[in-house]
Amino acid sequence: MDADLKKTLSKIANAVRSLSMEAVQKANSGHPGLPMGCAEFGAFLYGSLLRHNPKNPKWLNRDRIVLSAGHGSMWLYSLLHLSGFNLSLDDIKNFRQLHSKTPGHPEYHITDGVEATTGPLGQGVGNAVGQALGLKILAERFNRDDYPLFTSKVYCLAGDGCIMEGVSSEVSSFAGHLRLDNLVLIYDANRVTLDGFLAESFSEDVKMRYVAYGWDVFEIDAYDFDKMEEIFTHIRDHQTKPCFIMMRTIIGKGSPHKAGTSKAHGSPLGAEEIEETKKALGLPEKDFYVPQAVYQFFETKLVKCVALEQKWKEMFRKWSEEYPDLYKLFLQMAEKRLPNDLEEKLCAIEMKSPLATRVSSQVVLNTLADLMPQLIGGSADLSSSDMTMMKRFPIIEKEQYAGRNIKYGIREFGMATIATGLAETNMIVPYVGTFLTFSDYMRNAIRLAALSRIQVIYVFTHDSIFLGEDGPTHQPVEHLASLRAIPNIHLIRPADHWEVKMAWMAALRYRGPSILVLSRQALSQLDVCNVPYEEGMSKGAYIIKKEQTKPDFTLIATGSEVSLALEVAIALEKVDKEVRVISMPCWQIFELQDDEYKKKIIGGDLGVRVSIEAGVSFGWSKWIGAEGISISMESFGESAPMGDLAAEFGFTVDAILNRLLS
Template identity: 40%
Template sequence: MSAVAESIAIPDTRLMADALRMLAIDAVEAAKSGHPGMPLGMADIAVALWERHLKHNPRNPAWPDRDRFVLSNGHGSMLLYGLLHLTGYDLPVDELKRFRQLHSRTPGHPEAGVTHGVETTTGPLGQGLANAVGMALAEALLAREFNRPGHAIVDHRTYVFAGDGCLMEGISHEAASLAGTLKLDKLTVLYDDNGISIDGHVAQWFNDDTPARFAAYGWHVVRDVDGHDVDAVDRALQDARAAARPTLICCRTVIGKGAPAKAGTHDVHGAPLGAEEIANTRRALGWPHPPFAIPADVRALWDASERGTTAEADWRRRFEAYREHYPHEAAEFERRTQGALPAHWRDTVRAMLRDADSAAQTVATRKASQQTIAVLARALPELLGGSADLTGSNLTSWPAAVDIHADSTGLQGGNYLHYGVREFGMSAAINGIALHRGHLAFGGTFLTFSDYSRNALRMAALMKTRSIFVFTHDSIGLGEDGPTHQSVEHAASLRLIPGLDVWRPCDTVETARAWASAIERDGPTCLLLSRQNLPFVTRGSDQIDAMERGAYVLRDWPDASAATPMRSRVVLIATGSEVALALDALAPLADAGIAARVVSMPSTSVFDRQPETWRDAVLPPGVPRVAIEAGVRAFWRQYVGLEGGVVGIDTFGESAPAAALFEHFRLTTQAVMDEARRVTACASRVI
């Protein structure tokens, strides 16, 4: 022990907790920015979990059977960074000193892919908890699929730190209710019940009986645990391990524990303590060491490298025994947890596109999606579908799907989950499933309800998760349900999220291509699908190959031998149900001496990533353009320019049959022709 520890006989657990406290204080002070209150308050809870229960290996953060730790109250990021640093992850002290600085590995909130050991990006409160539900679900399903008697190769737990803010957010209700219903017994949430948020004492605006709420969800609840008593938290964690349901451990804590003047106040929540309070805290804790200095004996108490390496080595020995008895299952487990697609994947895609083309069906793209899913499910055992209580409308299930449910014995396996009316919770859980690895998860709802999911979609894009979001009823084409359900701005707004691919296919073949691209991508994808039937479009093999580029020439300009001389040219750009309008305008425009090229652009983001040579070949510079989509016009100006034309809709919809709505809002072939004439006439005058 250090000299200080010897002189005042500080217990090892106290030394460990105080090391976390001081790293957080020093890093926040160095940055002049951050949230020291939660790390100070939850340090003892962290000691109990990380030193006595958490199964992890700092030398291999991606070990498949590690426990998952999620800091849902991500503003307290320095607690996690301190834990990673002290336990032996690749996070040197210099990175702690660069907390919240440009390009450091210690950003203001934890970010997956930036810092080794960070399982998910957190900060938007409640989403970490919902991610964890997805992780726990993924573990339970993989265990049922791969474990065999005497060979438990999937056996890990998911732990969450959460605060009052996480539990005030509505997504916590969605996620916790689902977890309780599914009896996810390896999920444990440690609730930092400190009674403080940014505005002050939460009793004025958050007076829920939180334990009763979680008990009503079907959780096992451990009440009134002293969050500053490591042994008490340890006992609660042992209790959780024996429960047949998810567990909430309610830990009473003092925010800013150890800071003499600011502990227990909102002043310590989100601001540095300041030099004077830091000095007083050092004296109060009996911690005389300079900033960022951790005595060697305290580091030794925390170092988990040897313990983690031993745990992983034991698992790998057991996995090799499993491989000897079940070689196919072992190879499949490795493939799936590595995120690799089957060796025959490209053949599957080619056959799927060929079959969709030869079938030549006129169906809604939601139906085309269902047909595609059925094919994919046979090729991809990792496919895990679901819907937010709209299975029959989204058509996200398929004939061979097996519903996931829980009975008196616990969760029963399957590959399709009815998420209930929980769009936000579903989307965040899908992100958690993707982060866990082992499944390709998708979930469906109506496009207009993507607003409920939007922040989870943004987080998927930020984390680059392979999450797939199916949104049907994509426009006024859904008809009589009216403007509350008719998407107008949604396609454009989703396309504005960096890193999110959005596909709006026009028929069965484009739908199959969109699905294939979503599965192949290391990042999230939204599929926007129609309720109404869309006509099948004939195309050549070169055009089918070109679909994966996001936009391609579906019909080219008439050649020079056309009967009617062409006085001008125009490019018609369309997506989804409006591709048919562009195609229908070709002949009448040609009769009027206007040569039109139809470009189908099912994915603007994919097209934008193509080389300039491809983009110019599809959309030749200098040729007037008209974009056609049943959505807001402004988005399309980047493709048609200020001089180009857009046929769209800039108001909310109406309640009426779909055909009447397209006429009413002038989403018609005639409107396309009128815009084409206008832009070509303007171009001629300029010339």
């Protein structure tokens, strides 16, 4: 490497150290160790390696960097600021403050240049795998011999915690299996965790583990620019499989008394230590000091970055003229367009009755597959049971990315993090499937998708005790309440195939995460649920049976219990009771309605309010009140046929009548 460039990169590295330790100190909170230990690598990455444009952070063919070790966020923020992203020095000084662009852990959509919301360790590796896979899919679909539109790489910086968390094993195994040759994982191997030295809890051979996954493995000294250039240039030009780089670092490098120890990990260095660190590094005492030469270097580099994108744009223009049909497809995916007649097409789908909603969902999905090329889906080895296969399209395989179906294997958590990464390409709408009870494996990834408002569709089947003989290990009880508690989630539990059609429409229209909760058992078609989208599903709850006079009872149900509620209503009318029945497929969408509509559906004196749902009652008091009655599950289930379970747990017409009329 050129000697002058190495000097400049060293200045950049020290600027990263200075900004990071001072921002953490000013906030009196944060993690200075990683930013200081990985400063040279960051300088090389942003100063020499990345092909991107800080003035257009969403350029499609940019190289991406995912900071899986999100606690080291000041490393990323410092480099984004220095390299010309929309992140000012005042933003750096505002680290970890209310409504700042520099929250404690990087958040997608808040800060330009942040490619994924990270912090819970290991998940960023999965996001990077998903982004890399998404880019391979897009390259397969749109690249042509003279028009390499998608050629970028995904770099991911992970720490010891990321490597130890099981999700990184799931996704790394998956990436090796698919031979993703645009993915580079850099392991910040500093031998220190928050509680002490790594050797106290970890002794495996990580390099051999990644060899076993099918990755190319390298090892470098984090402070050797020449070796960095040699290895990363080789990877950029000759990569044939995912690459793992064991990067030996010193946590808190530069700190005279805390470098190499856990004291540099998760708390400020302290004013005296910062002063001594600056002296040791030859930095001036001025707070938040950045040499003018560093800014000038990145200003010059920015001109090259802009030119690089402009060259790509010109290639894209020529490609769009030569391949107009591909360009039309590109726009449909980039804009996530829905057909104008989507509702009409969905309503025209003919289905038999009775039908499990998991089956009707697959019928809908296979219609959508032809209408929406942006849909890419997969399952955790359950596609034949959760019915998530797009039958007319192939499976994505090693070095064959033209398919639309992904076999994730038994890797639920990894699947969810990869799906988030696929969505972060901004051209793919991913869906993933498994049984509802296994959503627990995925919960933290679902939470981060919700925090990021990422459009992922989760298809969860086997939604209640009524799946039957598999028993309580597989029968979800608390899961509906648990998932509804996550902000920004739209959880939809449809009652029949009419609501399934509209549930898919709602999920496709919502630019955040949606959960479709579907039955294993067959459900009868309910003509009262055959209502236009704007009158039913788009409201979250709607009246499916109206009382003649003031109601004695108002029954509110979801999913398979809607038909039961209608049967109970008929039985109540036989004993001269007035009954209103409400289907409430999505609490969250109903919450978004105006007060007038909510009052129309559930307001006023509606008699005794009753919820009927084969899950725990937690949360239902909001809709039925403290005096309401909840027909629910307050224990785990049992292994038995569905009819026996209904009788055992009180989900029969007679059992419910006894409760309501006693």
